[in-house]
Structures are given as structure tokens and as C-alpha cells.
Amino acid sequence: MVAVEILPANSLREYMALTHTLRKIVHLSALLIPILTWVTSRTLILIAISVITVAYCVGELARAKGRSLPIITSITLRMSRPQEKAHVIVRPIYFALGIVVALILYPPVIAYASIVILALGDPVAAFVGEKFGRLQVRRKTLEGSVAGLIASFVVASLIVPPSTALIGSAGGMLMEFLDKPDDNLTMPIVAGALMMLAGLVHLANV
Numbered sequence: 001m002v003a004v005e006i007l008p009a010n011s012l013r014e015y016m017a018l019t020h021t022l023r024k025i026v027h028l029s030a031l032l033i034p035i036l037t038w039v040t041s042r043t044l045i046l047i048a049i050s051v052i053t054v055a056y057c058v059g060e061l062a063r064a065k066g067r068s069l070p071i072i073t074s075i076t077l078r079m080s081r082p083q084e085k086a087h088v089i090v091r092p093i094y095f096a097l098g099i100v101v102a103l104i105l106y107p108p109v110i111a112y113a114s115i116v117i118l119a120l121g122d123p124v125a126a127f128v129g130e131k132f133g134r135l136q137v138r139r140k141t142l143e144g145s146v147a148g149l150i151a152s153f154v155v156a157s158l159i160v161p162p163s164t165a166l167i168g169s170a171g172g173m174l175m176e177f178l179d180k181p182d183d184n185l186t187m188p189i190v191a192g193a194l195m196m197l198a199g200l201v202h203l204a205n206v
Contacts, residue, residue: 030119
């Protein structure tokens with residue numbers, strides 16, 4: 001049984017604000033994956049992500065049994081929402097899997113663009129939705145989703161043709177909006193698949 005700390009209202013608000021910021025930073029850090037893959041190798045990056053993910057899983061399984069793994073458990077708890085701490089936190093695993101699957105399945109430029117869409121779309125949508133969101137649908141805001149689409153499209157356009165980037169960004173942000181089973185997993189996979197399809201259609205029409 002995992003113990004859950006109850007914080008005073010003011011402390012909870014400050015804790016949640018810092019937690020949201022840290023989670024956004026982690027998302028944005030995925031922008032480094034295409035650069036690191038380009039300067040090293042896809043194999044090396046896949047191994048590194050796999051090792052980190054396995055270590056995280058071991059840490060979470062240990063935490064579920066009331067134990068802790070030095071550093072890993074501390075980082076996990078600091079970046080977790082209070083309601084998440086009572087069970088194994090799987091969203092970081094989905095995040096890593098989404099990146100790994102994109103790197104394995106797609107050619108480099110499509111994989112890089114897919115990862116960019118994941119890295120930018122979700123945190124930008126969350127930030128704009130929290131600050132400026134008015135039109136809410138389920139737990140998302142229209143303003144946030146549009147901002148995430150624009151941000152991911154602009155940067156992905158530096159990697160693939162703009163029309164391809166738009167299709168991939170739209171598909172990725174649709175997955176972010178639906179969040180089923182987890183947008184960290186589905187965003188890069190769907191974005192990459194749609195960009196691959198757009199490329200095939202373009203070649204067929206040439």
C-alpha cells in the first residue's frame with residue numbers, strides 16, 4: 001500500500017503548479033531526441049530510452065511494495081500528482097513507448113516530426129488551455145488544442161513538408177484531445193502513420 005501525503009490547500013496549489021511545470025519540461029525535453037539521434041545513432045538512443053524505462057518500471061514496482069529506489073523514486077514522486085501516488089504511474093512508460101515505437105517504425109524524418117508533435121503539442125495545449133482557455137470540451141480546451149496544433153505544425157514543418165506536417169499535427173492533436181488509452185503513446189504513432197500515408201499519396205499522384 002502506497003502512502004499518500006495530504007497537503008494544506010496553499011501548499012497543494014504550489015506543489016501542483018511546480019509539478020505541472022516539471023512535467024511540461026520533461027515533455028519538451030523530447031525535442032532533444034531527434035537531435036541526439038542525428039548526432040549519435042538510433043540504436044544508441046533506443047538503448048538509452050529502454051534502460052531508463054526499465055529502471056523506472058523497477059522503481060515503480062518497488063514503490064508499489066512500499067520500497068524505494070534511490071533517485072528514481074524521489075524524482076517520480078516529485079513529478080507526480082497527489083492522486084497518482086496511490087498506484088503505479090504508467091504515463092511516463094507510455095511516453096517512452098511512443099518515442100521508441102516512432103523511432104522503430106518510421107523513417108528518420110517522419111519519426112523526428114512525430115516526436116516533435118508529441119513534445120510540443122501536449123505541453124503547449126496544456127499551458128494555453130490553463131492560461132487562456134474558455135471553450136472547454138471534456139477536460140480539454142479549444143484554445144489549447146489549436147495552440148498545440150499550431151506549435152507542433154510550425155516546428156514539424158522544419159523537418160517535413162508543411163502539408164505533411166499539418167496532417168501529422170492534426171492527427172497528433174486529435175489523439176491528445178481523445179487521450180485514449182494515453183496520448184503520450186498514441187500521438188507520435190498516429191501522427192507518424194498519417195504522415196507516412198500522406199507521403200504515399202503524394203508519390204502516387206506524382
